[in-house]
Amino acid sequence: MSVIYIALPVALVFAAGALAACVWCIRGGQYEDLETPAVRILFDDDSPSSSPK
16 A cells, blocks of 8 residues: 555656646647658659769
8 A cells, every 4th residue: 555655656747747648749840741751752852963983
């Protein structure tokens, strides 16, 4: 029973840290553009400026 006095505060601190990290990512714009990274692979690279001799 005494382990709950340690485990509960540790779990609450861990949950608060995870919530703070989630809010920080959302406010930082991490999840604003979800489509561009998925279609970036479909774009062609630029042609090389010089051809090998």
